[in-house]
Amino acid sequence: MKKFVPPLLIAGIIAGMGSAIAADVKFNPLNNPSNPAEFAKEFRNYFYENFPQIKHNEYNMGVYGFDKDAYSQYKNMMEFPPQDDYIAKGKAIWESYKLPDGKPLSSCVGDAKGLRAKYPYFNTKDGQVHNLELDLINCQKNAGVPEDKVWGPKQGYADLAAVSAYLSSESNGMTVNVTIPDDPRATEAFNNGKGMFFRKTGQLNFSCADCHMYHATQRTRSETMHTGIGNTTGFPVYRYSKQNMITLNNRLFGCMRDTRTIPYPQYSTQFRDLEYFLAYIDNGQLINGPALRK
Amino acid sequence: MTLKIRMFNKASAAIVLAMGLAFSGASHAAEPAAKPALTPDQQAGRDIAFSKSEGNCLACHAMAGGTEPGNVGPMLVAMKIRYPDKEDLFKVLWDPREKFGRGIIMPPFGDHKILTKEQINQVVDYLYTL
Numbered sequence: 001m002k003k004f005v006p007p008l009l010i011a012g013i014i015a016g017m018g019s020a021i022a023a024d025v026k027f028n029p030l031n032n033p034s035n036p037a038e039f040a041k042e043f044r045n046y047f048y049e050n051f052p053q054i055k056h057n058e059y060n061m062g063v064y065g066f067d068k069d070a071y072s073q074y075k076n077m078m079e080f081p082p083q084d085d086y087i088a089k090g091k092a093i094w095e096s097y098k099l100p101d102g103k104p105l106s107s108c109v110g111d112a113k114g115l116r117a118k119y120p121y122f123n124t125k126d127g128q129v130h131n132l133e134l135d136l137i138n139c140q141k142n143a144g145v146p147e148d149k150v151w152g153p154k155q156g157y158a159d160l161a162a163v164s165a166y167l168s169s170e171s172n173g174m175t176v177n178v179t180i181p182d183d184p185r186a187t188e189a190f191n192n193g194k195g196m197f198f199r200k201t202g203q204l205n206f207s208c209a210d211c212h213m214y215h216a217t218q219r220t221r222s223e224t225m226h227t228g229i230g231n232t233t234g235f236p237v238y239r240y241s242k243q244n245m246i247t248l249n250n251r252l253f254g255c256m257r258d259t260r261t262i263p264y265p266q267y268s269t270q271f272r273d274l275e276y277f278l279a280y281i282d283n284g285q286l287i288n289g290p291a292l293r294k
Numbered sequence: 295m296t297l298k299i300r301m302f303n304k305a306s307a308a309i310v311l312a313m314g315l316a317f318s319g320a321s322h323a324a325e326p327a328a329k330p331a332l333t334p335d336q337q338a339g340r341d342i343a344f345s346k347s348e349g350n351c352l353a354c355h356a357m358a359g360g361t362e363p364g365n366v367g368p369m370l371v372a373m374k375i376r377y378p379d380k381e382d383l384f385k386v387l388w389d390p391r392e393k394f395g396r397g398i399i400m401p402p403f404g405d406h407k408i409l410t411k412e413q414i415n416q417v418v419d420y421l422y423t424l
Binding site: 200203204205206210211214218219220221222223228 | 352353354362363364365366396397399401402406407408
């Protein structure tokens with residue numbers, strides 16, 4: 001008798017495989033509300049235990065660290081790294097740009113080498129999380145650059161992203177080392193960022209954690225979803241699909257918009273706190289920007 | 295909450311697997327059975343389910359005839375047997391949080407007005423053909 005494998009049986013096996021890779025270790029985001037270090041440890045352990053296929057030092061490559069097909073596409077795209085033009089452009093702007101008082105941007109934020117590795121940080125003087133791009137923008141504003149010449153989210157964005165790419169390249173290979181100072185406001189900023197990560201939002205009712213934690217490494221259509229570790233190391237990233245250099249703030253803003261909600265304003269406390277949370281999770285990873293993403 | 299989702303995934307996979315085995319004889323005998331053409335409502339439901347901007351069921355669920363499906367949710371197959379009462383299936387699409395808890399990743403298509411009641415009914419009609 002001819003062997004016959006019914007389609008339903010195949011369907012059952014495929015469906016079974018799909019669920020087999022779903023996360024198996026429990027995690028409670030409400031644990032350790034007052035101890036960011038302990039929380040981050042649990043958060044990372046969730047990934048280490050659920051996704052042993054991902055090597056610790058490859059989390060900073062996003063999906064290319066564990067998806068072979070995506071990695072081979074990545075290799076192809078990297079044959080002529082599109083980031084290089086942005087780095088060169090950013091370097092030229094960084095070196096020629098003059099604030100109204102005739103001084104360069106480095107007079108305001110410090111030298112390019114290793115600058116990106118200092119961000120994000122919590123400033124105990126103003127009680128805020130500082131983001132590299134926003135600090136550059138504030139340098140311009142404080143020095144009296146006219147409103148229409150400031151590198152805002154729309155006008156001047158290309159220049160800002162290029163400078164950011166250059167600064168990222170100048171911190172390449174350094175280690176993410178975000179600290180949470182002994183200040184209740186710093187812990188609050190971290191927890192606020194954590195809330196941004198775990199809170200469901202928008203018409204589609206998604207949280208960051210839904211896709212990048214509980215269903216990480218699974219696929220939506222043909223896209224493999226990356227994990228919640230190593231998100232900040234490569235920024236800004238050149239996105240092949242957008243053919244553009246994208247800052248972290250811009251990416252988080254777009255991500256939130258894609259849940260079909262009205263996102264918080266760019267560079268608002270909420271996005272900076274989220275960046276603070278994500279970067280703290282990435283402590284110990286190597287900075288590898290400007291990176292390339294699909 | 296996530297545990298619940300995972301249990302659901304595994305349970306449904308097991309059910310589908312069991313059904314695959316149980317119906318292997320029947321589908322053998324019926325082969326090759328030509329699928330009846332879809333009614334206009336079923337076809338409209340199929341279009342919504344496959345469209346990226348509307349239902350986008352394929353983003354997470356494998357479905358017969360759909361290319362490059364995601365694997366976040368269970369495969370949509372034998373829906374008539376899994377949901378003998380059509381109203382139960384409608385309710386899951388309207389707001390899956392009622393059945394699976396509020397941690398569920400699936401969007402509440404009706405409750406959040408992503409699709410209209412009529413559209414959800416069309417999708418249910420189509421799912422019943424799977």
